[in-house]
Structure formats: C-alpha cells, structure tokens
Amino acid sequence: MLTERKRHILRAIIDDYVLNAEPVGSKYLVDKYKLGVSSATVRNEMSELEELGYLEKPHTSAGRVPSDKGYRAYIDLLLDLKPVSQTDQDKIESFFSDHMNEVTTLVRQSANVLSEQTDFPSLVISPRYSDTSLEQIKLLMIEPGKALVVVVLSPGIVKDRMIRIPHEIKQEDLHLISKIIEQKLSGQKLDQITLITISAAAEDVPVPEALLNQVLFEAYVSIKQAENIELYIQGTHRLFNHPEFQELSLAKSFLDTMHEEGIVAGYMSEWESMNVDLELTETNDVEEIEQLNKTRQEQPYMKENPSYMVRIGQEITLKGLEECSFITAAYKITNKITGRIGVIGPKRMEYGKIISQINFINYTLDQQIMELASGYDRKEDINGEKKEEQA
C-alpha cells in the first residue's frame, strides 16, 4: 500500500511544504532531495499518492500539497521528533520562575512559553474539578458586609472570591460558620455539594436563619464556581506571522471562534476523557502502528509523556478551524486530575519540532506542579536565586 519509496516521497513533500508554504513539484523534489530516480517516476508515485488521498493539487499545473490524510500519515508514521535544543530547554525552564506558587499561574505561564516557543497561539484548560473533593473552605471577614471565601481543593488548588454578606454578621459568626461547614463538607466531592447539603451542614449555627442563608448561598456559589473549567488563550496575534493567515477571512473566522470561550473550552474538555490512541483511527494498518510505537519509544520525553494528541483540519469539529491543526497534551495535577495544554495553527506546521516543544513544556509543567504539591521547601536565599537540578 504505502511502499517505502512512497513514504519517503510523502515525507519529503510534507517537510518541504511545511518549510516553504509552496506546492512542491516532481522535478524540484528530485533535485533537492536526491531521490535517485527521475522526475517522471516521482510523478507517477505522486499521482498514486494523490489517488490514495495523501496529496492534493491546488490546480492542475501546481505541485502537490499534503491533504489532511497526508498530514495524518505523517504524524502517525513518519514523524521525526526533534530533540529540544539545550538553549530551548534552558529558556523554557527559566520561564518558570520562583515565585509561582499557584497551579493556575504555572499553567498559564506554560501557555505563554508554549506560544512564544512555537510562534502560534496556545491555550490551556483547567481540569474538570467536579469530582475533586473539597478540602477547606474559609470565610474571611474583610469589612462589615464583605468577606472573602477561600476554597481549597484536595490537590492544593486554591480559589477565592469576594462575597457580600449581611452587615449583621460579625467576624466571630463568620468564623463559626466557616469552621462548621468546613468540618462537615471537607472530603466531599464538589459535584455532590449542593445548597441543601450546605444548609444542612450549618443547621445548628446560632445565627438568624435569614442572615445565615445569605452567607451559605454565597459560599455555595463560590464552591460551584471553583468547578468551572477555565480557558486561557495566549498569543493569538502570532497567527499573523504565518502566511496562511494573510487571508483575512481565515484569520477572522479563526479569531471569532477562539473568542467563543465556552465552545472552545467545551470542545477541549471533551477530549479529556478520550483515549490517547484515538489519533490512530485513520490508520488501521498493523505494521504501521507497530512502526509508530517503535518511533515513539525512541523519542525523549515521550516515555514520560505519551499523551499528546493531534487534530488536523477536518478532524477539528469547531467551525472556523477547518484549516488548522490542534496539538495538545494532557498535564497532570494528580494522576486523575488532568487539564490540557496546546497550540493551534495552520495545518502546515513543523509537527516534529512543535510536538517536542509541547512535550517538553508539558513535562516541565508536570515537574513544577509536582514540586509545588510536594510542598518543597525554599532554599535559604531570600532573593529568589534558587536553582534545582531535575532528575
């Protein structure tokens, strides 16, 4: 089906097209990649590759460009992950400075680095926290009528929110309420906590019910809000560094879709539950899968992080992104709680490079989160010069 030579040619075409953004022709290919056969032969091969669906022609007298299926095959069979250069590794690590003590900050920072490193827009979504359990909930009096709710989830995630409370509620009341509902609720899964549960928990607090209810309601909203999946998009302006988005209509529909936060977040979070193997769906050739697995095992970071996922063109079911590719990886807060980080750009991407970058960044992020969770003690130097070798 896909002979060695066809693969070779396909890879060369994609590599070249990715680099130069121009349809590639047979003669040029033979010259540049020293294929050792004549252009006519390559022409025949190319036309067969086209018949098989891996290539397509913008018009009769242009060269070929990869189709979605072509890219798919490239990713699944031909991908050559470039190791991340030491410079890049250093750059990425240096982005994670000392003073990020919150998972959200770390995650956002990863998106920033990712976008900067790849020159594409990047995005992250937070994990779905619904079946995480509540660890602490504190109510902190800020001033009469105002309080801060601090919700701590079990992997050390902290969310907070200002609420208004009745003026009659005193510091001590708040403290009491806080203590009691924490006692009763802590350990429960977020999605099992309801307004009723909370009210029940606080039923014997000696505070007039009307007042109490207001506080409880706000506390409830705060907890529910902690469940929200958050989306963070970064670097959309970099899109314009790439020729495919000179076409303004494309750029516009891209941006418009990206700004539909709900839709994007929903789309991305769906994946969370999906099987990693999913990207193989198009390829049901056993031999090919084997080769893929072999390839993977040879790559750095891949052992740590075999969780990247690529969606190409039509595979993306968000309207407006049909001409894009979406590369994501799952980062973990714990083994069960994972979010997703990724870049999105034109299909014409340097997959090898970018996937490596994502893998490395994701790997680093995971490390950082672990370090954070382990409650690592800061070194003595107060000016933030801490440096730590990684395993």
Next chain:
Amino acid sequence: MLTERKRHILRAIIDDYVLNAEPVGSKYLVDKYKLGVSSATVRNEMSELEELGYLEKPHTSAGRVPSDKGYRAYIDLLLDLKPVSQTDQDKIESFFSDHMNEVTTLVRQSANVLSEQTDFPSLVISPRYSDTSLEQIKLLMIEPGKALVVVVLSPGIVKDRMIRIPHEIKQEDLHLISKIIEQKLSGQKLDQITLITISAAAEDVPVPEALLNQVLFEAYVSIKQAENIELYIQGTHRLFNHPEFQELSLAKSFLDTMHEEGIVAGYMSEWESMNVDLELTETNDVEEIEQLNKTRQEQPYMKENPSYMVRIGQEITLKGLEECSFITAAYKITNKITGRIGVIGPKRMEYGKIISQINFINYTLDQQIMELASGYDRKEDINGEKKEEQA
C-alpha cells in the same frame, strides 16, 4: 479663520468619511448634504481647508479625507454626542450582574461591555495603588508549607497570592505574624512599606528568625505585587471588522504593540496625572474653546463625567498605533484613586457615538463601584434577581 461654512463642510466630510470609509468629493457632498452652494464653491472651500491642514488627499483625483488636525477640530468643536439609546443603556446595565463583588471584576466587565458596544478593542488599567494605604494583611494556612496572603487596601480592594513557607511554621505562628504585622503596618502607604519596615514590625514575634524572614519576605512580595498596575485588553479580534485593518501590516503592528503589556500600561498610566484640558492643545482660538465648553455642558453624562480624553493618530506616541485613535475615560475607585478605561480603533471612528458609550459605561462603572464600596446589603431574594433603580 474657520468660517461657519467651513465648519459645516468639515463636519459633513468627516461624518461621511467615518460612515463610508471613502474619500469624499465636492459634488457628492453638495448632493448629499444639500449645502445650497455649487460644487465649485465647495471645491474652493475644501482646498482652503486642505491648506489649513484639516483635510488631505490620498491622491490628486480622489476626494478628501480628514487629517489628524481635522479630527482634532471635529472632536473639539464639532462633536455632537449622541445620547445612549435606552436599549443600549439597558444592555450595558444588565452586563453588571449581581455576583460581581470585586472591583477588578467590575472593571474588566466594563471593558468587555465597552468592546462589545463599540466593536473595537477595549482596555483598562488598574489604578496606581502606590500611595494607597494597606488596611489588612492576613496569612492563611492552606497546608503545611503553603499559605495564602490576603492584602486588603483601603478602598476595599483585595489582592491575594499563594506563598510557600517553611514547614516548621504552624498555623498559630502564622496567625501571630499576620496579626502583628497587620497591627503595625495597617494605615501605611504601600510605597512606604519595605522589607525593612516589615522585618522591624515583626521583630518580637517568637519564631526563629530564619523561618520568620522567609515568611516576611513573601508577605513583602505580595504587598509589592498589589502595587502593580494591571492591564486588561479585550476584544482585539474586533479590529478585523473594520476595513482599515484589512491591510495586514497595520493589523499586525497594532496587535504586536498591544501585546507589549508593559509599554501600553506605562503609556496609559502616564495620562492619569494629566490635565483633562489637554486635548485642547491644538486649538488656541478662544472662541472655539468657548463653543466647546458650551457644547459639553449640554451633553448627558458629561456633567458626571467630563473626563474623557481622545488621542488621535500622531498624538499617540506608541509606535504601531499612528493610524489609530484612542478614547479613554477615568473611572474612580475613590476621588483620588482612578484608573482608566478606553477603546482603541482606527481614526475613522464614530466619535460622537463612542464617546457617549464610554461615558455611559464609565458612569455606570463608577456607580457600581460606589455601591460596592458602600457595602450595600443584598436584597432577600437568593436567586440573584435584585434590581435597583439608579438616581
């Protein structure tokens, strides 16, 4: 100098150009605006307006377009603020939902509304908090090795940040430290608080110095962080709804500049100390200024909010924005603490409409902040249906 007729013509040209984005010619102008004179006369006027610098020609045989000076004159002399329609008022007010209990949320929400209402990117900067005083500082134990610092500034602004602390620090230690430094520091201006001040404040806390210092340092960083001016940009994608940004190079330089957060924030925060009258610099004609003041007093929201500012084209000293206009207004948290909210778009803007929108949104924002500050008690309904009439 600027005769009545010239003004009339100038206004007509700008109104028309703003609407249709095409150079306007003499014949068209006479026909459409029933000027009651012949096109030849208008031609003469136009060529004089050009000599005076109010108009310019893209090329010999095109119509005229307004120059920066032309727009300036339009804003200063000819501006006709459109009242905000009831529908728009309702829409804007409905954006400020019940559950926003933090100034930052309100402010950001304003930027969202502003961008949506005007179809231009919007931005806000937070006030400069350096000479605001610290009201409270709390250290909240999250888990061994981790704490949350909550910094409350005097107008009820709350900022928080996770820190790492030595494992040896116990809940009670933290509580004690927190209490003592709050006692000593509260009431001080942020920019007067230094690491030394803090260390001095906590000197007789019975905790080993090395451990204590780590906590104090983190607390210090948190306070300093509260001083940071924050910039929030919204709706950049709307740029592409406007024909001037079809030219990709323009859009690109715009976006690139906007993403230099530091530069934009610095630029905007400079204005904070500036005089409102500054926008008159170009016009030193006494009669004109009088007319301007008269115009202003007749406008709605203007009495409440005479603080908008317009920068046109070359007046903006940020590179990449030379072809834009920047309209901002100052929102207040207190009389002395103000931030700025604004939109940025092509010079070809419906100034009258947009300034009214900004004014109204800003007005609403100020109301909301006041209401928040006054510690307004929520009505009894627990499902957030509260509706309140405004003065």
Next chain:
DNA sequence: TTTTAGCACTCTTCAGCTTAGAGTGCCAAA
C-alpha cells in the same frame, strides 16, 4: 468680491489580453 459653469487634466481601477513559467499526464522507448 463671491459664486458658478465648464472644461481640461490627473489619477485610479478594472477588465481583457498576452506571455513566461511551472508542473502535470501520458506515451513510447529503454
């Protein structure tokens, strides 16, 4: 003195045409 009609002139835009070049597909020979 101001306004106006008229006309020549300038410049852009667009459609239509031509040409050069790139690449293909196919055939017949190696």
Next chain:
DNA sequence: TTTGGCACTCTAAGCTGAAGAGTGCTAAAA
C-alpha cells in the same frame, strides 16, 4: 518498472485602454 520527451493546463505578472471620479483653473455671472 523506469525514463525522456512533449503537449497541455493553469497561474502569475505585466501591459493596455477605457471608464470614472475628482480636482484646479478660468472666465463669466451674481
């Protein structure tokens, strides 16, 4: 199965001419 050769197709770029829009200027009218 591979290759050289050639006819064919299609695009990109440049050129031309015509149409249209708008101006500036002049001389006459108000």
